[in-house]
Amino acid sequence: MRHDFYLAWRHLRHHRTRTLILVLCLGLIAALPLGLHQVLEAGEYWMTRRAEATPLLVGARGSSVDLTLGALYFSETGVPTIRMQEADRITATGWADALPVYARHRVQDQPLIGVTLDYFDFRGLAPAQGELPAILGDCVLGADAADRLGLGPGGTLASSSENAFDLAGSYPLKLHVTGVLAKAHSPDDHAVFVDIQTAWVIEGLGHGHGETQAAPTRPDSPFGSPTVRRADAGLLTYTEITPENLEFFHFHGDPATYPISAVIALPHDTRAATLLQGRYLDDHSETEIVRPLDVTRGLLQNIFRVGALFDGILLLVGTIALLLVALVFSLSLRLRQREIETIYLLGCARLTVLRLLFAEILLIALIAAAVCAAVLATAAPYASDLARHFILS
């Protein structure tokens, strides 16, 4: 048997190009469906784990999928806003703790998420370097966002301008990086987090004024020395918040009316969760409550239906490919007719030829399996990135 494999191996090595093509064809045909399932499983794990950890989500009435994807996975599609008073309303019931999330903006292609510090406790996020935001204008980066932006504690980045043609719009805000979060293997890794009040400053709801300065005196003025104060300095809009100008920043209007994307509601028990859900039964209400796990499961079912379709197509392609491989083998046997005759003439039995062919097929299958395993192992670390890209983008 050892000799069969030796001869088969020598034969395969002699016909290197043919062997390589066969091995790659078989290896990739096997790797494709397995890789697809790997991506789907990663997506399922990644999405389900996040949804399971988020009991209830309150947002603008409309698409519960958009709400869940926007508030939990920070998708680029965006979510219609609700008011901050929704978080106060949930807290006031005494049934749940409310965590407001504002996920409207992006900074250098990374989602810019406005949260309160409770969000970090809730998600179990802690800084691997530096500290959490302390004052307006501070931000903390997710692990992957820090890598992509090449920033760490002490660095700065500017928020994206909302609209370049909006002359009355707010200026981009220079954010100070106070820390980098430890890797969480979740969408939080890609985000830039700011305190929700900083997100409102970026929105243009809060701004700073410089101290008014006394106007220069003009002794030659026919109206005498002016006592008025110059207002232009007072209208200065800061693009950077520092401890020195911090006290000049303020908000206009009632913060309860300020926008947020959603509220993560953390009910104290099952009864509280049911009671809270009962508050949102009115179809005419501007807000709705969803269980992210239900939404995610529904979404995943659709994705798996598409996955099953892919499986069917790949099965067909695989069958065709195997038939082609069989054709290649049968044609190669014809070409090797003289070689087989020589083996008979040397005194070998017909079984020996079959054994030799079996050894060749087995070796090709083994090498193809190794190629398949290598491809899957190489792709595995990118499975969740691919899942996130295909499911959320």
Place this chain on the structure above:
Amino acid sequence: MPTFRILSFVIALLAAASAWGAGAVSEHPLKIVASNYPLAYFAERLAGSWATVTLPAPADADPAYWRPDVKAVGAMQKADLILLNGADYEKWLAHVALPRLKRVDTSAGFRDRFIRIENAVVHSHGPAGQHSHEGTAYTTWLDFDQAAQQAEAVAKALIVRRPELETAVLDALKALQTDLAGLDGELKRIATAKPGVPLMASHPVYQYLARRYGLNLKSVHWEPGEMPPEKEWTELGKTLTVHPAKTMLWEARPSPAIADKLSAKGVTSVVFDPCANRPESGDFLAVMKRNIENLKMALQR
């Protein structure tokens, strides 16, 4: 037999370790940060040795005008409970990132009874720079009924975080509210005995005190250690003609020069310390008793 002994020893060891662990968790004192001394006092009375209460404002600063730096914010972020006075007292709140779930707005229960101050004068004293008292009157605790409600809010927050302390906290709350009710009753009695007596206040911080106890109070913007300019004395003279007050309430003892000048105008200086920061001696209750005694003597004159 030796196996049985070893097994028993291991079980006993595990039981001891788990009991020690459970004890250690519940014995971990709560870290409480209070934005002013009255709240710190309430928390200390209610939580006793189960909490370490910190007042981050420096001892010589008025917590209403203190601004936390990044270090102070970091310390507050690490607390289990952040007690806020509310009523726009913590003007720095919009500038800092603090966990929302750890914050307790102790005056939220009587938000509809806040006093709005319109057209307040911008003035300055000491190193804190210019400020005005426009907005919401914030010395809510000088109405002892409101103080009792603030204490109740602190107690509720403590119970939520440490349900096992409910009985102890409620007992302490009852005692504290009895003390506050005593102060409330005493002030009401004094004020009712001499209704409508004109009084002056050196600073506009007694709005809730005046409302609760029906005091006929007008305010200037003077500081105990800063001699007011002549213009202010003229203004005071004009006010006294229509509001003939014989007593001026001060947050702290005024300098002898100011007291003498006031005395020459027939106005006696009386200290009614709002006690926003930790007193050098005594506690909140002692200071308030002293305040009431001072007011009582002034009204009896």
